[in-house]
Amino acid sequence: MGQLNKPGGNSPIFNIEARPQEHDAVISRQGQWARIIHSRPCTCLKSGKVDLFCNKCNGRGFVYYFQSEKTIWEENSPHTGQNILKPYWTPITDVIKVQRKLSQVQGGNKNYKIDSFNDDSIYISGQPNLKHYEMVQCTYKTSNFEYTYQTFTYNNNNFFRFDLRVDKIYQERQDQNDWQGLSNAYGVECDINRIVQIENLTTSVIYPITIATIKKQYVYIDISTITITNGDKIKISIEYVFPEKVATTQISSKKVLEKWGSDVESGDVDATFQSWTDIKDGDIITFLISAQSKYSKMKRTVKSYDEIPEFDVIEILENIIDEDEVEYKKGIDFEIRNYNDLEWISNKPVTGKVYTVVYSYKMTYIVQTGTKKHINNENKRFPRNVLLKEYSRVKGKEMRIND
Ligand SMILES: [Zn+2]
Numbered sequence: 001m002g003q004l005n006k007p008g009g010n011s012p013i014f015n016i017e018a019r020p021q022e023h024d025a026v027i028s029r030q031g032q033w034a035r036i037i038h039s040r041p042c043t044c045l046k047s048g049k050v051d052l053f054c055n056k057c058n059g060r061g062f063v064y065y066f067q068s069e070k071t072i073w074e075e076n077s078p079h080t081g082q083n084i085l086k087p088y089w090t091p092i093t094d095v096i097k098v099q100r101k102l103s104q105v106q107g108g109n110k111n112y113k114i115d116s117f118n119d120d121s122i123y124i125s126g127q128p129n130l131k132h133y134e135m136v137q138c139t140y141k142t143s144n145f146e147y148t149y150q151t152f153t154y155n156n157n158n159f160f161r162f163d164l165r166v167d168k169i170y171q172e173r174q175d176q177n178d179w180q181g182l183s184n185a186y187g188v189e190c191d192i193n194r195i196v197q198i199e200n201l202t203t204s205v206i207y208p209i210t211i212a213t214i215k216k217q218y219v220y221i222d223i224s225t226i227t228i229t230n231g232d233k234i235k236i237s238i239e240y241v242f243p244e245k246v247a248t249t250q251i252s253s254k255k256v257l258e259k260w261g262s263d264v265e266s267g268d269v270d271a272t273f274q275s276w277t278d279i280k281d282g283d284i285i286t287f288l289i290s291a292q293s294k295y296s297k298m299k300r301t302v303k304s305y306d307e308i309p310e311f312d313v314i315e316i317l318e319n320i321i322d323e324d325e326v327e328y329k330k331g332i333d334f335e336i337r338n339y340n341d342l343e344w345i346s347n348k349p350v351t352g353k354v355y356t357v358v359y360s361y362k363m364t365y366i367v368q369t370g371t372k373k374h375i376n377n378e379n380k381r382f383p384r385n386v387l388l389k390e391y392s393r394v395k396g397k398e399m400r401i402n403d
Pocket of ligand 1: 042043044045051054055056057058059060061062
């Protein structure tokens with residue numbers, strides 16, 4: 001690593017405050033792929049207590065969702081020279097500001113009137129007309145979701161797995177930008193956000209989407225109310241979300257400890273996000289490139305499932321043995337649902353029994369800043385740092401603060 005040419009410290013030589021594109025380029029290079037899930041309290045919490053059998057939150061007390069829209073701040077957007085802009089991100093869902101950036105000598109900044117926009121173009125007016133060599137900065141909103149479909153052959157298996165590797169998606173789009181040649185040795189994938197349509201191409205029947213549930217890259221179909229035969233071609237259309245890049249620093253220095261106050265523990269992380277990422281307390285951040293394994297002692301609850309202390313469980317590695325030496329078989333007696341629900345589907349320990357589970361998981365953190373970090377035109381400031389705490393050490397109620 002080179003030394004930064006600035007007296008007195010390791011701050012960047014350029015001021016990256018209020019320069020979103022430079023900030024984003026740094027995070028893009030130095031950050032790690034992460035899944036960011038927002039959480040909000042479930043309506044069943046109104047009474048002050050969680051409804052264990054609530055069908056919206058499954059007794060967790062909060063529901064998960066992905067960021068649906070992102071704001072692209074001051075992009076140097078390509079334009080035709082005829083007052084038509086072609087921003088990088090599509091579809092465009094709103095346009096906030098279009099400005100020509102010039103020095104005072106050249107006449108200063110100039111705001112243009114936004115006449116209209118469609119999925120990929122913004123039409124502006126105002127004098128003087130843009131010239132090809134002039135930079136034009138555009139602040140606009142775009143959807144955070146993309147669409148795709150895959151066709152599967154039904155074969156007695158009700159799980160359909162999508163291939164949503166980020167490098168494969170970029171290749172298919174043939175993006176002629178700096179994403180090309182992206183390395184993805186860890187097989188990082190996008191997540192399904194919503195099912196759009198399920199069609200049986202063999203019988204031309206469109207099934208109601210209520211028969212399906214989603215988990216990461218999987219769609220599970222409940223076939224109890226539909227007609228489906230081995231060999232049928234099933235086309236599933238989905239909406240999915242890309243992971244984000246997040247740059248982190250392990251918190252260890254005294255300086256950082258002072259900054260965050262006294263509730264910092266070892267293992268906590270200082271994180272910086274791209275300018276379009278909305279972050280608030282309680283959000284769940286999973287780093288997608290590293291998997292680890294551990295065992296946890298768990299106690300059988302009254303629910304149909306028990307919650308594993310780590311959030312993003314990939315796989316249960318061994319059969320489960322309870323305190324009475326009774327063995328429960330993987331895939332027969334239990335399976336993982338959602339992110340970390342150990343669902344009992346056949347034989348199960350009696351309520352209150354203790355058992356040990358060995359599993360692999362991806363490291364997950366909870367955002368705990370004490371302040372809202374949503375940015376707007378007035379307070380945009382980079383870098384934006386927040387404190388992340390290890391998921392397994394955060395108590396349930398602390399995740400639901402500030403909403
Ligand atoms: Zn609920």
